[in-house]
Amino acid sequence: IQMTQSPSSLSxxxxxxxxxxxxxxxxxxxxLNWFQHKPGKAPKLLIxxxxxxxxxxxxxxxxxxxxxxxxxxxxxxxxxDVATFYCQQSDNLPPTFGGGTKVxxx
Amino acid sequence: xxxxxxxxxxxxxxxxxxxxxxxxxxxxxxxHWSWIRQxxxxxxxxxxxxxxSGGTNYNPSLMGRVTQSLDTSNNxxxxxxxxxTAADTGLYYCARGKATPDFWGQGTWVTVSS
Numbered sequence: 001i002q003m004t005q006s007p008s009s010l011s012x013x014x015x016x017x018x019x020x021x022x023x024x025x026x027x028x029x030x031x032l033n034w035f036q037h038k039p040g041k042a043p044k045l046l047i048x049x050x051x052x053x054x055x056x057x058x059x060x061x062x063x064x065x066x067x068x069x070x071x072x073x074x075x076x077x078x079x080x081d082v083a084t085f086y087c088q089q090s091d092n093l094p095p096t097f098g099g100g101t102k103v104x105x106x
Numbered sequence: 107x108x109x110x111x112x113x114x115x116x117x118x119x120x121x122x123x124x125x126x127x128x129x130x131x132x133x134x135x136x137x138h139w140s141w142i143r144q145x146x147x148x149x150x151x152x153x154x155x156x157x158x159s160g161g162t163n164y165n166p167s168l169m170g171r172v173t174q175s176l177d178t179s180n181n182x183x184x185x186x187x188x189x190x191t192a193a194d195t196g197l198y199y200c201a202r203g204k205a206t207p208d209f210w211g212q213g214t215w216v217t218v219s220s
Contacts, residue, residue: 033206042210090205094165097150
């Protein structure tokens, strides 16, 4: 299953709302995860099952969607959110990842 | 739960890459454990998993070259990737979980070069 993520990068200001989209090449129901990756750190699971927030993850992170189209939103962007974000489908083996979206501050 | 990858940072072409992931805070006999890599050419790529019982499932793109195993006495699991080429150069991560990895290591860089 191919995962197409957009945009590949974006620049936003603190307090802005940021949205990333992820398109699956076939229906994956809600088997979609979102990860945050900061350089030199372990990737972190933020959202699983398309919309379920992992324990301890701030509520400004939100995931939506089903089928083939998914969105990931950060409301009120914070400086510590600067990272690369990836979507990943968990419906079929092998799990596959989107190409990533690098989020920077203006 | 903490995971830490270890192994040689340099492997010669055609040889076998061997990495170990040491787990603390969980028992490897109670979950599935995956290897994932990030290469310049392919981005993030799931390599495969080994289950708590030792069963395995590998990415078809790497089938025939990959072997994963558990070492329950040391609470770690391992990856072997045979016949490596420059295309296998990248950052290798171990993680807990089969299709939804919820804890990852920081990754270890492996260069394939003579």
